[in-house]
Amino acid sequence: DAKTTQPTSMDCAEGRAANLPCNHSTISGNEYVYWYRQIHSQGPQYIIHGLKNNETNEMASLIITEDRKSSTLILPHATLRDTAVYYCIVVPNFGNEKLTFGTGTRLTIIP
């Protein structure tokens, strides 16, 4: 599986957009980009995923560069409850591959 690189930590003011970058320069054509987050010690929560087109759902937007070597997760109006560790994971679209978690980005929302 392709490896990902994320900043260790980020801060964002409450109410502002949080933009979390992820580099995945070795991604291959059949690999999707998935984003999960873990709030405190809860189970990881699915946020969004995409292949090459930008995606949006009720939680976030995912912007994938044209060469697919990097992506950005956008939380449009961050709240204190968005404080969590965010993981960017690349996985083949087989639906039966394990997810390999890196160290993620610890996002802190500042009141």
Place this chain on the structure above:
Amino acid sequence: NAGVMQNPRHLVRRRGQEARLRCSPMKGHSHVYWYRQLPEEGLKFMVYLQKENIIDESGMPKERFSAEFPKEGPSILRIQQVVRGDSAAYFCASSPGTGEAGYTFGSGTRLTVV
């Protein structure tokens, strides 16, 4: 539609006892994955199972740990002769096994070995 159910939520065992952790996948999901998270560390893959089969156990310690996913009933992660270093949060995830569908995680079991 119930999510991934893990029980117990908290489990305390004395050193040398056995720990059994259960995971019931989402309805329609036939693939189960177990992860371990040591205190202040990241999630580490342990084992991936389909019904009655172990697909990938590359992250499972060679001794004392075993996993199963029988035809009927939940997946079980068994830890024999627990030691203090086994204290961790154990998470289970499930997927339908095909397509883009995301992997859904349970709330985890916190194992404390005293």
